[in-house]
Amino acid sequence: xxxxxxxxxxxxxxxxxxxxxxxxxxxxxxxxxxxxxxxxxxxxxxxxxxxxxxxxxxxxxxxxxxxxxxxxxxxxxxxxxxxxxxxxxxxxxxxxxxxxxxxxxxxxxxxxxxxxxxxxxxxxxxxxxxxxxxxxxxxxxxxxxxxxxxxxxxxxxxxxxxxxxxxxxxxxxxxxxxxxxxxxxxxxxxxxxxxxxxxxxxxxxx
Amino acid sequence: xxxxxxxxxxxxxxxxxxxxxxxxxxxxxxxxxxxxxxxxxxxxxxxxxxxxxxxxxxxxxxxxxxxxxxxxxxxxxxxxxxxxxxxxxxxxxxxxxxxxxxxxxxxxxxxxxxxxxxxxxxxxxxxxxxxxxxxxxxxxxxxxxxxxxxxxxxxxxxxxxxxxxxxxxxxxxxxxxxxxxxxxxxxxxxxxxxxxxxxxxxxxxx
Numbered sequence: 001x002x003x004x005x006x007x008x009x010x011x012x013x014x015x016x017x018x019x020x021x022x023x024x025x026x027x028x029x030x031x032x033x034x035x036x037x038x039x040x041x042x043x044x045x046x047x048x049x050x051x052x053x054x055x056x057x058x059x060x061x062x063x064x065x066x067x068x069x070x071x072x073x074x075x076x077x078x079x080x081x082x083x084x085x086x087x088x089x090x091x092x093x094x095x096x097x098x099x100x101x102x103x104x105x106x107x108x109x110x111x112x113x114x115x116x117x118x119x120x121x122x123x124x125x126x127x128x129x130x131x132x133x134x135x136x137x138x139x140x141x142x143x144x145x146x147x148x149x150x151x152x153x154x155x156x157x158x159x160x161x162x163x164x165x166x167x168x169x170x171x172x173x174x175x176x177x178x179x180x181x182x183x184x185x186x187x188x189x190x191x192x193x194x195x196x197x198x199x200x201x202x203x204x205x206x
Numbered sequence: 207x208x209x210x211x212x213x214x215x216x217x218x219x220x221x222x223x224x225x226x227x228x229x230x231x232x233x234x235x236x237x238x239x240x241x242x243x244x245x246x247x248x249x250x251x252x253x254x255x256x257x258x259x260x261x262x263x264x265x266x267x268x269x270x271x272x273x274x275x276x277x278x279x280x281x282x283x284x285x286x287x288x289x290x291x292x293x294x295x296x297x298x299x300x301x302x303x304x305x306x307x308x309x310x311x312x313x314x315x316x317x318x319x320x321x322x323x324x325x326x327x328x329x330x331x332x333x334x335x336x337x338x339x340x341x342x343x344x345x346x347x348x349x350x351x352x353x354x355x356x357x358x359x360x361x362x363x364x365x366x367x368x369x370x371x372x373x374x375x376x377x378x379x380x381x382x383x384x385x386x387x388x389x390x391x392x393x394x395x396x397x398x399x400x401x402x403x404x405x406x407x408x409x410x411x412x
Contacts, residue, residue: 079408082407083404086403086404088403088404118405122401122404124398125401127393127396127397128394128397131390131391131393132394134390138390140386140387140390142391146366146370150398151398153362154398154399155402156359157359158402158403160355161403162403164352184337184340185341185356188334189356189360189399190392191331191333192330192360193360193363193395194328194330195317195322195328195330195331195360196357196361196363196364197294197368198289198322198328199323199324199361200361200364200367200368201284201289202285202323203323204285204368
């Protein structure tokens with residue numbers, strides 16, 4: 001397809017596609033004339049992933065280039081590709097383990113108790129630990145059984161998330177889908193909890 | 207207690223407490239001398255709620271005053287107080303129903319199917335509808351069965367949320383707790399989902 005068709009199908013403006021080509025985020029098309037090139041479905045999938053990394057995950061162009069480089073090294077390893085695209089694992093495999101954040105011991109204990117297999121680098125560990133510490137400092141700490149209850153519901157949510165991925169899809173396409181659904185669903189899941197809370201409060205005799 | 211003790215127990219600086227007193231967010235203490243007043247446990251509970259409305263929900267001083275006014279009109283009606291403090295219902299009972307947002311029909315259908323009792327004014331309705339529309343526009347729409355699956359998990363999360371409220375507590379104290387736990391837990395619940403996704407991806411043979 002021509003660049004105009006690639007633009008139409010991806011909803012990315014032609015000028016932006018040319019910028020991504022110059023920055024090496026997209027491989028060049030097959031030259032058909034001095035000023036024309038042909039693009040294929042692989043370009044479209046890659047362009048959609050680039051758009052999701054920049055527009056949805058909020059990465060810079062250079063961080064996107066690093067993620068794509070690491071993804072290329074692990075092409076075909078779906079779990080690794082997902083982790084890289086979602087930011088659960090670092091692009092630099094030799095990156096030192098992060099310093100333990102506040103609440104890290106509680107998070108480690110929870111992950112151990114559940115038997116979860118999670119990278120030491122996962123940024124979500126620090127987010128969880130810091131939140132638990134904040135609640136504690138405000139006198140509203142969660143008890144371990146309640147925290148475990150929330151974690152088990154998160155486990156079931158993750159099963160629903162993963163069930164929606166097409167196992168036969170191209171790994172880049174699958175990763176793009178997972179990124180869109182993971183990040184963009186976040187406000188919706190929180191909104192569902194707010195609505196469900198209101199209903200539950202009414203149900204309890206409000 | 208003196209204002210210094212109120213400051214110590216609430217972790218709110220004395221100057222801030224004086225500002226809240228001038229702005230009418232806290233009722234005056236009982237004057238014991240020309241420049242001294244005594245405060246009680248009611249002041250402390252109210253101060254904690256003010257701090258949560260401003261610091262956690264991010265309300266302005268005037269919006270906080272309006273919420274407190276509406277809460278006072280519904281004192282003792284726990285469900286109403288919770289809805290006001292969490293922002294699920296408007297402080298002005300005569301506020302017109304909001305314009306239907308994108309995706310409103312899908313949200314209405316879901317809430318009907320689940321039999322949830324939710325205010326037409328709940329801002330979470332619009333958040334949910336807009337997210338569903340965004341996913342659709344990106345070609346990553348949720349099918350109704352999956353959306354319902356997420357809603358049922360939100361329902362169980364809300365049960366866990368409400369179970370942690372002490373039914374014997376003062377309604378203002380209960381509302382402050384609910385606000386802290388609802389808002390501050392949000393990043394932790396999303397972090398748990400990210401960690402659970404990584405584990406689920408590994409489990410599926412990553």
